[in-house]
């Protein structure tokens with residue numbers, strides 16, 4: 001909707017200006033159309049959810065009133081009202097206890113958790129759709145980490161420019177219990193350079209296990225591997241160790257072994273919990289990316305979610321809550 005409006009405004013502006021209109025290239029037209037379709041679909045989905053919520057609230061209200069009305073005496077009605085209040089109070093207390101525990105876990109992770117860095121220095125290589133996807137992936141990573149029994153100590157480094165602006169637009173982002181740094185990781189961890197390990201599918205070294213002393217870096221990129229080898233080369237130039245996930249030892253992939261940021265983080269978190277690479281891969285890597293036929297499939301590719309395949313409301317809720 002927004003894009004359509006912006007487009008209309010641009011068109012009006014063009015009519016008023018004395019300069020001749022610059023026709024959009026075929027590629028730009030395609031992109032614009034895609035963006036407009038995406039926005040329209042998003043708005044439609046939002047309206048549907050709003051309508052559904054409204055109907056649910058009305059239904060519940062009706063049910064409650066019917067229930068109250070079916071009771072014979074005022075005393076019974078009062079008892080029912082009181083028990084509902086009590087139930088609500090218990091639920092709220094339980095929620096606030098859970099929230100406290102979550103905060104405690106995240107604060108502990110800041111002190112003792114496995115350090116995992118998302119390197120956001122590649123923003124300039126991505127278009128706005130890719131940046132948007134990356135933001136969704138980061139949001140997803142945060143939500144998964146929050147839910148973890150043993151969360152990691154997450155860092156965003158090189159967090160500047162457009163990516164920072166997009167992240168700041170996420171509701172609740174300011175309160176995220178995560179380290180946000182505008183400086184690059186080489187500066188942030190300049191005294192621990194020997195502990196930095198850049199994770200990259202292009203590395204020759206295979207990650208055997210996670211070392212609590214090490215700081216694992218993940219390239220904050222959504223590039224459909226257009227920039228193949230970019231993280232490996234960066235790490236090499238900086239004299240930083242590299243490693244790839246041991247996917248090949250446990251799985252045959254139908255396509256490349258390059259995973260999305262959120263998939264890598266989810267695998268690391270699963271591994272921290274289970275110390276079992278195979279289980280972690282099977283839980284996170286979508287079946288269509290694997291050769292073997294598996295029954296369990298948990299596809300958490302947020303790029304697809306952004307395209308409307310999955311509902312990201314729950315993720316957003318998690319991110320706002322903490």
Ligand SMILES: C[S@@+](CC[C@H](N)C(=O)[O-])C[C@H]1O[C@@H](n2cnc3c(N)ncnc32)[C@H](O)[C@@H]1O
Pocket residue numbers: 198199200201202217218219220221222223224225226227228229230231232243244245247257258259260261264
């Ligand atoms: C979408 S990939 C970016 C690919 C990019 N062209 C590159 O050269 O890294 C996002 C990040 O996830 C991590 N990653 C993806 N697959 C991996 C694998 N099989 N092993 C280790 N890290 C991986 C890397 O840190 C990578 O930069």
